[in-house]
Amino acid sequence: LQELIYLSPSYFSPDPTVMKYIDCGKEDFAVIRLSALGMSHDTLLRGLSIKSVIKLVKELNNYIKVFISSEKRLPEELSKFNLNVPPYLIHDALYYSSLFIGETAMAVEAALLGTPTIQVSPVDFRGTPYFYRYGYFRLCHTRGLSKILPSTNVDAIIEEAIRIIRNKHTEKKEQLKRVNNFMNNSIDVATFGAWFIDQFHNMVSKGKFDWEKFYLSMEKSPNRFYIKNEKS
Template sequence: MKVFVTIQHPAHVHFFRNAIAELEDDGHDVHVFAREKEMAVELLQLYDIEHEVLAGTASGLSQLARVQATYEARLLHRAIQSKPDVIAAIGGVAAAHVAKVVGARSVIFYDTEHASLIQNLAFPFASVVYTPDCYRGSIGPKQVRYSGYHELAYLHPNRFEPDPTIVSDLGLDPDDTFVVLRLIEWGASHDVGQGGFGDVKDVVTQLEDAGAEVLITSERSLPPEIESRRATVEPHRMHDLLAFANLFVGEGATMAAESAVLGTPAIYVNTLTMGYTDELDERYGLLFNYQDEDRHKLALKKAISILEGDEDWDARRQQLLSDKIDTTDVVLRGIKGHSRQSNDQSQTPDMEA
């Protein structure tokens, strides 16, 4: 087959990279198209994934609309030239539209219920939409639910083994207690009107008073008093860092979920929740959601209790892994056109429409 994969966020690189490698190993012709977004292009280069950049960055929603239109027009031009059989994407507005025009099959993966703009623009045109089984929305007959999370496409033990040298490379001792603090920019369309922490300096102070080193990864500028805590980590090593952290505290759902599936407890502070953040909280106790007006205070109280406690987080992770599947296998089945699976218990957990 000729397969187009579209990348518009760093997390999309991680999600598709193992599937891209396997498809190419099986002799399929894979073309990757990207938009400049944070470190997405840098990650493609680090993983030696051949790609073409179709559009640049955007600051603000109005500019994002123009950039998206450029991306879609250029993707359409490439599709008319190359005639792909399948176009795969996360979210997939451009992928679904272009595939419809050129007669290709569009395979969309999604896990974010509140991103209604993307859903309204993409889902009606998509051939199939794959969602985790904890996804709260019903998309209709084209929806295929699977027992997994996006993060298990690249952090399942079949796909990832963390490198412990990240700890010493950052000047830490293996016995040090450290927390990864993630702050987001609040610039996405679905982030408008939302919020996370109040006073970031207070977050750092309380975590340090509890005996933890604080390593900050932030999309936005930091107050001068805490700028020295910003961690310089190569983007492809961030998951190593999360795996060996004692705790994750942050406003970003993706990194919170990544930490959780790696067995690192995660404090997620954001007025928005998704089906997967709720499930990681309520079913597995690996992620703790804080959305309400007192979220700052309650989140820090829980963070300190975790740092002072002695829970068996690995046992919780093992339960999760026994329930969930390697999501790269789902991606490959979707791209190859196998959207249903037997209920035979000898198979991996079933997917259902």
């Protein structure tokens, strides 16, 4: 997962000052992230409809403070739910939230930060959830870090969200346990990347890249790349 480059415990520390931008007092809050689905790989995909978003927000607002981060323009009735957080603090907001519901890669980020996460998968023209075919979304789902639900089934999204909210403290603890386990079995992608580039440069500068020598150098200290997770 590329998100491990910047969200592993080795590099990310949450900044509590983000809370001054989030108007919830000491209440728990949830974040909903909406995608514009405007990229070329999003062609023919359908995300949550505005009608579904309105229903989702109205239902969840009975249980928890709700904020929306959206790539697309929202109707006036949803504008009061806008998450007014500086972009550089968005991961800190995700860290402190009790629930994340989203259509974008931010769902993977929220899950890795220890926030119970529902990945709302856009569906293709056949009605098939797209995220089941997308490597890192599927990985988070199969490892129990998040749950994939189709954008066409807002009732299921609401049901799962309410279940999480009603057990939010337990869910948060369990999510952190799953994340710690995942981190403890993952390499530090940034360290590995820097090492790989250095090895590649050194070998190429000598005339060729020796794959056998490359693998041998990895085997000498296989644990050097694993994340040092002090929270585990």
